[in-house]
Amino acid sequence: MREALTRTPPRRPASRPRPDRPQLIKAATITVLLLFTLFGLPQLLSLYYIDTMTQVAVYSMVTLALGVLVGRVGLVSLGQVAVLAIGAWVAARLLFATTQPYPVILLEAGLITMVAGIVTGLPALRLRGLYLALITLMLAGAITVVLATVNFPNGGHGFLGYNGSLVHIPPIRRPSVAGTDPAYFRYAVIVAILMFALTTAHLKTKPGRAWAAIRQSEPAALAAGINTTLYKLWALALASFITGVAGGVLAGAVHYLYSIGFPTQDSITLLAVTLMGGAYSMWGAVVAALLYQFLPALLNNWGVSADWLIILFGLGVLQVLTTAPAGLADQVPRDLKRLARRLRRQRTTT
Amino acid sequence: MPPWSDFEPFIVSGLALGGVYALSGVGLVVLYRATGVLYLAFGAVGAIGALIAWSLINKAHVPGWAAWLVCIAAAAAITLGYGLIFGPALAKRDPLVKAVATIGLTLVLYGLMDLLWTTSGGEARSLTLPSDNGGFSIGQIQVNWTQVIALAAGVVITLGTGLFLRYTKLGTAMRAMANDREITATLGVPVRKVEAAAWLGCGVLAGIAGLLLADLVALDATTLTFLVISSLAAVLIARLRSITITFAAAIVVGLLHDLLTPITSLTNYRDMTPFVLAAAGLLVMSRTTVMTQSREEA
Numbered sequence: 001m002r003e004a005l006t007r008t009p010p011r012r013p014a015s016r017p018r019p020d021r022p023q024l025i026k027a028a029t030i031t032v033l034l035l036f037t038l039f040g041l042p043q044l045l046s047l048y049y050i051d052t053m054t055q056v057a058v059y060s061m062v063t064l065a066l067g068v069l070v071g072r073v074g075l076v077s078l079g080q081v082a083v084l085a086i087g088a089w090v091a092a093r094l095l096f097a098t099t100q101p102y103p104v105i106l107l108e109a110g111l112i113t114m115v116a117g118i119v120t121g122l123p124a125l126r127l128r129g130l131y132l133a134l135i136t137l138m139l140a141g142a143i144t145v146v147l148a149t150v151n152f153p154n155g156g157h158g159f160l161g162y163n164g165s166l167v168h169i170p171p172i173r174r175p176s177v178a179g180t181d182p183a184y185f186r187y188a189v190i191v192a193i194l195m196f197a198l199t200t201a202h203l204k205t206k207p208g209r210a211w212a213a214i215r216q217s218e219p220a221a222l223a224a225g226i227n228t229t230l231y232k233l234w235a236l237a238l239a240s241f242i243t244g245v246a247g248g249v250l251a252g253a254v255h256y257l258y259s260i261g262f263p264t265q266d267s268i269t270l271l272a273v274t275l276m277g278g279a280y281s282m283w284g285a286v287v288a289a290l291l292y293q294f295l296p297a298l299l300n301n302w303g304v305s306a307d308w309l310i311i312l313f314g315l316g317v318l319q320v321l322t323t324a325p326a327g328l329a330d331q332v333p334r335d336l337k338r339l340a341r342r343l344r345r346q347r348t349t350t
Numbered sequence: 351m352p353p354w355s356d357f358e359p360f361i362v363s364g365l366a367l368g369g370v371y372a373l374s375g376v377g378l379v380v381l382y383r384a385t386g387v388l389y390l391a392f393g394a395v396g397a398i399g400a401l402i403a404w405s406l407i408n409k410a411h412v413p414g415w416a417a418w419l420v421c422i423a424a425a426a427a428i429t430l431g432y433g434l435i436f437g438p439a440l441a442k443r444d445p446l447v448k449a450v451a452t453i454g455l456t457l458v459l460y461g462l463m464d465l466l467w468t469t470s471g472g473e474a475r476s477l478t479l480p481s482d483n484g485g486f487s488i489g490q491i492q493v494n495w496t497q498v499i500a501l502a503a504g505v506v507i508t509l510g511t512g513l514f515l516r517y518t519k520l521g522t523a524m525r526a527m528a529n530d531r532e533i534t535a536t537l538g539v540p541v542r543k544v545e546a547a548a549w550l551g552c553g554v555l556a557g558i559a560g561l562l563l564a565d566l567v568a569l570d571a572t573t574l575t576f577l578v579i580s581s582l583a584a585v586l587i588a589r590l591r592s593i594t595i596t597f598a599a600a601i602v603v604g605l606l607h608d609l610l611t612p613i614t615s616l617t618n619y620r621d622m623t624p625f626v627l628a629a630a631g632l633l634v635m636s637r638t639t640v641m642t643q644s645r646e647e648a
Contacts, residue, residue, distance in 0.1 A: 076446055123633045130388060130446045134586055135632055141579060142625035149618040265460075265576060268453055275450070307465040314457030321451045322439050 037189055042182035050181050052297040054253045057188035060289035061195045061246035063274045064282070065239035068199060070271070071279030072208070073235040074215040076133040078267050079140025083240055085147055085262035087113040087247020092172050092257055093153045093161050102175035106191065106248040113244025114237050121236040125229060128218070137267070144264050152257035171255035178252075188249050195242045196282060207234055269313060276316040278329035287329050352612045358491045360608040363566075366497035368604025369504030370562045374581035375588070375596040376511050377555030382590050383528035384548035385437060388449040389429070393578030394459040395553065396560020397571050399425035401467045403561065404477050404569060414480065422557030428459070429553025430546065437545055441531075456575065463571040477564040500562050507555065508597040515593075520547055580607075583624035587631035603627055 042050055062084055069075045077083075091109035094100065100108075124135050155170045156163025178187035202208055210231040213221035222228050251257060273292045278284025291313070296306050324331040374392060382388050399421035406417040432455055440448050467475070481495035515521035523544045526534040535541045559581075563574055584603055588595035603624045610620035 076450065124629075127632060129444065130449055131586070131632060133446060133449065134388075134582060135629055137579065138583065138586075138625040138628045138632075142622045142629070145619060145622045145625070264579075265572070269457065271450070272453065272457055305465060307461040310461030310464070311458050312461075314454045314459075314461060317454030317457065318436065318451055321443075321447055321454070322436070 034189075034193065038186050042185055047181055048301070049297065050185050051253075052294055054181070054185045054188045055250075055293040055297075056286075056289045057185065057192045058246050058250045058253060058289075059270075059293050060286050061192050061242050061249070062270065063277065063288035063292070064196060064199055064285035065242040065246070066270060066274045067277075067279045067281075067285050067288070068202075068211075068235060068242075069239050070274060071281075071284070072203065072215060073211045073232060075232065075235065076129075076136075076271070077239075078133050078137035078271060079143070079264075080239075080243060080270050081262050081264070081267040082140035082143040082147075083113060083117060083243040084247045084250065085143065085259070086116050087244030088251045088257055088262075089147070089152055089247070090244065091248035091251040095172050095251065096153050096155050096161055096170075102178075102252065106245050109248035110241040110245040113247065114241040117240025117244075118233060118237050121240075122233065125232050125236070137264070140267055141264050144259070144262065147259040147262065151259060154256075169256065172251050172257070174252040184253060188253065191245060191249050195245060196285075199238070199242070200282070202238060207231060207238075211235055269310070272313040272317045275320050276313065276328055278331075281329045284329035352614075355490065356612040357609055358489075360611050361605065362491055362493050362497055364605035364608030365601065366500040366566055366604070367608060368601035369501035370559050370566065371581045371584055371604050372504035372597040372600035373507045373555055373562075374559045374578065375584040375600045376508050376593045377552045377559075378581060378585050379588065379590060379593050379596050380511060380515070380524065381548050381552040382445075382585075384524040385433070385527075385545050386441075386445050386448055386531075387433075387437070387452065388445065388585075388590070389552055389556075390449055390452040390578065390582075391429075391432070391455040391459060392552070392556045392559070392581070394456045394463070394571075394575040395425045395428050395556040396558075396563065397574035398428070398459050398463055398560075399557045400477055400560040400564035400569055400574065401463055401475075401571065404475050404564075405467070407477075408475075418479075418561055421561050422554055425557030425560060426550055426553035429556060430549045433546060433549030437549065438542070460571060460575055463575075467571065475569045477561070477569045479561070479565045482565065496562070496565055500566060503558065503562065504597065504600065508593055511593055520544065524548060580604075580624040583628035586628045587635075589635065599627070599631070 041053065045053065062080060065083075066077060066080050069077050087109050090112045091105055094105050094108055095102075098105075120139055124132060124139070127135055150160055151162040151164075153161030154163060154166055155161070156166060174184055175187060178184040203211075210221070210226045210228075213224060213226055214228055214231060218228055254261075270292065273288040274284070276291060277286070277288030296309055299306060299309060320328075374396075378389055378392060402424050403417040403421035406412040406420055407414060412420075432452075436451055436455075440451055479496050479499075481499055483494070485492060485494035485498075487493065515525055523534065523539045524547075526537070526539060527541065527544060531541060560574060563577055567573060567577065580603055581600060584596050584600035587599040606627070607620050607623040610616045610623065
């Protein structure tokens, strides 16, 4: 019976697809992994690594957003760190100025960053491909210069909230439920899960299909009646929102923000790890964040220079672009599967 | 507004900077037209050349001229090597993919430079050319020979490249490849050889630019690697096409950047000049877009 079913799959009603076994296994794996990350990991790790993993959670949102742009819609952004900086700036300013609860601040930071992303992105979206990538690099460069002059809020007054002569700089506050580092780590992971869920919801519905069409061919998508400008702008808005929220989480994680922490070259590294991790899948975003934040921390602990990592990222980009366009998240499982198949075949022949 | 005399020295330095941007921009445009690759590692290649020259002069006590030649040769060799390995492998891909691949090379070189010429020790490096010492003055303004060489190099390279593309066989082949690689190959042009020549030329220019910028700006891996963004602005304003517009835009970028220095309210924002000019230029010029199915960006 089962054989017959797998050979000719019956057409299920599209409205209620029944999850089959591989999907159930996948869902169970994800649940177990998430529960372990939330409850097991903080018990096992030292404070150093908990801080690192908080950064991983933050940057997984950034690479997720970049993955949506690069992998799903085909818009390459070389300025994502500048967007993150805007989110962090807005969140820090609001955290100093108001006593609103943290989730509200995160939402506001996301929304304001989203508006900033749309305002700068709307004219830029006239451009395509290489030109769009380069203009994001230019805009990011400009934002970085402004940030270096304006500085991050440090508890001062006025619109900019920066006071250069302040002796005692108050730390950026954290949510009352997540004051300690392990608690804040859990908080960051939950925010990241929400952002991943938001992205999944987009990809499974109309915008996701429109983005897939645009990525394949923009003229064809246009001919099929898709409002390409609207959906490209939508992708940009979603990516800016997620990155803005990530900036808000980052502000609480580090307590003090400096404009030196957001150099333009980091946007380039970020694109490199996103491509290496795999821009087409959600796992790719997590892999990319681990590469970007966890690996440097590990090497630092071992006393290995982080420069080796930059070299590795460079080689990784070249490797990904020439041989594995879907990145590590796709390549490693595929190669493992191939290896397993080969081993199995060997066992049957012997 | 400060008095005019405050601006005068910055005209000279701005023109010198603009000259180097122009020479870099011309290299980038020619390589892009011939191979379809926007070479984002241009700055990094020049930087590693300049750092090698610094090591040769200060550690191995090699005479200056030999070190400068090694700088240019190293930049050319790295560029040509990359072009020979990754050029054919990525030839059929989108221009965007080709450009991102050169970011890979940039990261490799950048990591290598930070590893070999580490900055954490607080060791300040500088590369001075003998032309810094001599010079002349126009009215109140002091001009040194390096600044003259920088501007002259920009002018000469732009003119020379224009003539080369117009009148030589190799230049004609490059222009043909800019139009259509496949048809050019069908006509019997040795496509790979022409591409290799373009890579080599671009590498030589990267070496010269690295040497000049190390003297005019600073000998620092990060600064030199990302200074290419300023020439990119000029190249973008020229829409990766015209070397004349590239030259003009590069001079404007260099000049405007330096002229903003004495204005106190804007001096902190002067590094934005290339970005703002490029963004404005691109947006104004892209008011009408043509959507095509070809790989060529409209």
